[in-house]
Amino acid sequence: MVDALPEHTADESLQVQRSRWARWAWVPALAVLAGIGIWYAVSPAPLPSAGGTVTATTPAGTPVYIGVLARAAGENRSIRVRDVTVVTEGGDADVTALICRGSTFAVTAAPEAFCTDLSEAVGDTLHLGAADSLILSVQADEPATLIIEAVELSYRHGLQWDTQRVGPTIEVSVLER
Template sequence: MSQPDIDPDALQVRRRRWTRWLWVPVLLIALGAGWWWRIHPADLPNASSQTSGEIKAGQTLYLRAADDPHRSREITIDDVALKVSNTPGQSAEVSLWVCRGGSIGQTTTPERFCDSWRKAEGATANLGGGDVLVVGVRADQPGTVTVDRITLDFSDGLQRGSSRIGAPLTVNVLG
């Protein structure tokens, strides 16, 4: 009895073609997770209580807006959005500052309480590491100026995001 000829290709185990492309969805999932992480940094600290102060018309009052007592975190402030409402007919100037190496509750002369003092936009602040965000409010007519929580566009290492920070502020301007 003779043995039939066996085709050598018939004895080989063939690889499935779909497994060679399995790395594509794995790579897409990893890239998507990395991108999500990059644009979702941890939220900035918020306070539940409202801060208030009083000044004479024509003066500028500087009030502590935010720091982070629970965590040291260095952020670079890219943009600042302040939502301000005031008494009708009253104009107010509101600005955000970074107090480095100091602490301010409220004052009209912040420079003596800080190692350095500069506008917040474009600055780096080490929240919880000795830096404090401060809101300056100036109005020339009597009334009330209210500043809602501050919205910051910021960078935190490789992460970028936008978050609200601090507590609402109310300043009564006396005549």
């Protein structure tokens, strides 16, 4: 006959317990992954940007169109334009950012001669791999010398987004009509 095993009560001090730190070990790993994800999202490659100064002359009340951002060698991105901020000094002017499809130029009074299509830049997609370019339409009703020092382009490229300064310094002489 087999004797029944005596009943034992477990001593609390002999039990295997999970350590507290093991339960929270995933938190630093998650923080590192989140940091890498945020860095990736806000760190796209710089956009191509020409330095220097572009000058243009136009009569008061007549717009002039100036190229700001065009395809550079090896550039093959499409970016979604979220906002374009232009800082103008020297007078009041209407400045509009446009996308010129199919061409690029420095300065013109007739973009239709170069562009297959013109559209508002904000909310549209700029295909740098194609022959698209970002241009500014500048129009002032009074004679002035306008200086555009900074064009800031806020955009999204896939999962990445950024705001970068693009384009040259622009000087526009608005003459009396």
